[in-house]
Amino acid sequence: MRVAVLGLGYVGTITAAGLASQGHEVVGVDVDETKVDGISKGVSPVIEPGIEALVTRTVASGALTATSDVAAALDRADVSIVCVGTPSTPRGGSDMAFLARALGDIRAAMERVRPPASGHHTVVIRSTVPPGTGANLVAPVFHAGELPQGWAVGTAMCPEFLREGSAVADFFDPPFVVVGTADDRADASLTELFAFLGQDIEVVDVPTAEALKYACNAFHAVKVTFANEVGRLFSQFDVDSRRVMELFCEDDKLNISAAYLRPGFAFGGSCLPKDLRAMQDLARMTAVDIPLLTATTVSNELVVRGVVDRVLATGCTRVCLLGLSFKTQTDDVRESPSLELAERFVGKGLEVRIFDPIVNPDRLVGANLRHLQSKLSHVNRLLAPTPAQALAGAEVAIVTSTDPAVLRSLLDTPPPVVFDMSGRLGEAVEALPGYRGVSW
Ligand SMILES: NC(=O)c1ccc[n+]([C@@H]2O[C@H](COP(=O)([O-])OP(=O)(O)OC[C@H]3O[C@@H](n4cnc5c(N)ncnc54)[C@H](O)[C@@H]3O)[C@@H](O)[C@H]2O)c1
Missing domain, CATH: 3.40.50.720 (NAD(P)-binding Rossmann-like Domain)
Structure with missing residues (x-):
């Protein structure tokens, strides 16, 4: 497939080089000329195990090229994948300015370049965006009645789950491939694009795919904080908390499992509230703040x-x-x-x-x-x-x-x-x- 990847940071570079290595014809786009120049010379703009070799190889074979001109990348492209940053606003929200500009650039380029051979182009959001972005920001840009002659566009949300430090390995072995779309052709495009993974694709509605990435990241943050609160509290009592947590992780029935992870009603019973209160009391006694565990009660x-x-x-x-x-x-x-x-x-x-x-x-x-x-x-x-x-x-x-x-x-x-x-x-x-x- 012919693929345009917008944004050549961590996610975009790995996505572009990874897809290029699997037989797709990929053009990477960035507003930052130094990144474009780097990739054009076969040099990765990000440092990750394996990425340098992947970029060098795919650029040398001609499968991966880079440009700062969206139109050049979009010409006859079947798919564009938007990987621009969504940094925090001063209020803590997600800044959609880069995304809005990238979408505007794609839409403007459609006026100037040839549609793909199939006539159908899929715009995929890979950036992490809040629920509602697909409906309120993405879909309106590609409103069917207003597209240039020959273009039909479907939109989709396909969150990225790679971790920096093992990004290339994660790209080729993701925990799951989740596509949020209501468009059958967008679904078919992404199925073809990611066929090399050999994984089933979970097709869900767009807000579910958007929310999923936040849920995952929040849970990872909660896990780290939980382990640290356990460690900080019990260190006051000469407990080897690393050993406690190693044993804790051996329980894959209740601790490391899907148990207790369905939104529903409140917890209760004779143990959970009582033992949480006891931990909160130990924390007060030793002047250790455990805000995560304290907040569970609230x-x-x-x-x-x-x-x-x-x-x-x-x-x-x-x-x-x-x-x-x-x-x-x-x-x-x-x-x-x-x-x-x-x-x-x-x-x-x-x-x-x-x-x-x-x-x-x-x-x-x-x-x-x-x-x-x-x-x-x-x-x-x-x-x-x-x-x-x-x-x-x-x-x-x-x-x-x-x-x-x-x-x-x-x-x-x-x-x-x-x-x-x-x-x-x-x-x-x-x-x-x-x-x-x-x-x-
Ligand atoms: N870094 C991660 O580990 C990771 C993992 C999963 C998801 N994400 C999400 O993916 C998105 C990208 O993250 P990142 O770490 O790759 O960001 P990044 O800041 O490294 O890269 C973003 C790139 O987008 C470019 N850009 C901005 N506006 C552009 C435009 N209009 N056209 C073309 N390029 C443009 C920037 O110049 C930059 O090179 C974010 O939403 C992030 O939350 C990141």
Whole structure:
């Protein structure tokens, strides 16, 4: 394929040389003449293991050339890949000025050069951009009715996951290839472009692809910070935190796994809140700040508050909680966020009915029972023996339970609004007119 790569920094240089090495005909474009001159002479503008040889080889073979003239790169190009910088604005946002200019340059060049043989050109954003950029900034530049004769353009977001220091190796072995597009031809172009990777391409909507890169980078930052907070706190207690974290990483069931990584409801139960509080206490005792771990409590409270606000915003007077314990398959209600919801709704004067397939107040004992009674003193009056009885007359159901009887009742007598706190209620419940998924 004929490919124009705009922006010859870390991402652009590796993308351009990498694609050129796989049989594509690539022209790199940069506003910085020194980078263009360097590549034209076979010299990489960035230092990365393997990049110098890749650039030298692909330039020598003629597969990679460079120019500062976008039109020269766009002539008959099947794909343009935009890899310009999106640095921070003074407010911390992403500065879209380089991207806007690059898109404007591509669009202007289309007036002057020949379209690709197929007539279809794909504009791919490889830079990291906030959700909404594709719809608000990229697509409008290439509005179908206003393109020059012979050009049809599809747009796509294809985030880059390389790491500096191992950028070339990462380019050829990415963790995944994700393409955000609503355009079948753009999808087909990128499938052909990246066929050499031998990987399946995940095609998603554009905002998902845009958000993914931020989610990944934020998680990496959180991981580093988490490990450092563990290290800084426990170093006060003569703990070998490197050893702690080595062992921590051996748990690929809960620690290094997909567990706990689905947006949904708040955490609770008898351990997580208690042990986080204990760590926060150790930190106060030793005057060590652990803002990440401290903020988890605040963030968790915001999830509960968000549900309360969304339920109150419906104007309902009667709510039903389907599920009371802190997670399914247990009767433990200690620090259950569902119990917290029940208490707050009662406090707001709403009529509350609760069904839980396992929690039976007559069989609860000890701390569990005391916790339930401290939150809901007249809990027996709120608990219904069946989901149908809990749902009777309810305007809103808040569902944490995935118990089959609960799901059947929801389908038999669906209330006007169903809040799905688990994301696991199944397609039939999701198809109910009042269904509201977790949208945070
Ligand atoms: N560096 C990384 O490890 C990495 C990894 C993944 C994604 N990203 C993202 O990719 C994007 C690029 O990152 P980078 O590190 O390669 O940036 P960079 O600053 O190294 O390179 C950007 C290049 O774009 C050029 N440029 C600016 N405006 C231009 C225009 N109108 N036309 C042509 N060229 C233009 C600049 O001169 C510069 O050479 C950013 O959005 C970044 O967040 C970076």
